[in-house]
Amino acid sequence: MNGIHSKGSITLYHAPQTRGTGVRVLLEELGVPYDMNVLNFKAGENQQPDFLKINPLGKFPTLVHNGIVVTEQVACYLYLADLYPEKGLAPALDDPNRGAYLRWVAYQGSSFEPAVIDKAFNRPAIEPSQAPYGRYDKMLDTIYDQIAKSPYLLGEHFSAVDVLWGISLKWCRMFGLISTNPLVDAYIERIVSRPAFVKVEQDDQALLLEYS
Structure with missing residues (x-):
């Protein structure tokens, strides 16, 4: 799913049946445009130099938003849900929840x-x-x-x-x-x-x- 949102571009580095799957589901739930760069995990593409420059651990999920790299599953969820507060998938800072x-x-x-x-x-x-x-x-x-x-x-x-x-x-x-x-x-x-x-x-x- 390609496109540019007013808040900037999002790229998800993804491999199926990894923790990146959940972050992609969240992006679909948010209904926002994003680019996806799929790597062949079995072939070791996540251990190639170009990707390791972005995430030295070679892990999924890895997000890049406006040049900002976000790794670690929990961080990716928090980052995306807070980036789009109007979507209602994260309580606001002053919300009791x-x-x-x-x-x-x-x-x-x-x-x-x-x-x-x-x-x-x-x-x-x-x-x-x-x-x-x-x-x-x-x-x-x-x-x-x-x-x-x-x-x-x-x-x-x-x-x-x-x-x-x-x-x-x-x-x-x-x-x-x-x-x-x-x-x-x-x-x-x-x-x-x-x-x-x-x-x-x-x-x-x-x-x-x-x-x-």
Whole structure:
């Protein structure tokens, strides 16, 4: 999807079935023009010098907006949702939901992902006081309890944090990294059945076929 927005140009460096997928879904939810530079992850194009000049870790997602480079999944979500406040996908600074929004965005990267990775690799448990997430079961129960309270993480209103969590939970469930329950399954379905996710999923599948 190409174009220039009045706020400047956005380029997403993307590879299918990476964390970049969620950021592309968010861009589609925002309904704003963006350029996409697709790299063949399997062929190692993300480790080529041109891309490493932009993101030395060779990771996805990587955004460039008006010459500003934004990397790390959580940062990309926060940046884009705040860039377009009129789209209503991020609470304003003075909105009572702003604190909860920031909490659950940060929770995904600081607690959920480290815990899931440790469990996936069967790493020995360490003292909760020394783990970034405390105890695995408590970490998972905390986000599941929040999901059980309302249709979306911030209540009745869909926001960028739901894109982040819906996709994260879907992938982790699909690979058997987490156990879910009916309420969590229903939450995942609410997110991944949205037109933006369906479109990106179809596009990603086409890209995978192209690279196979």
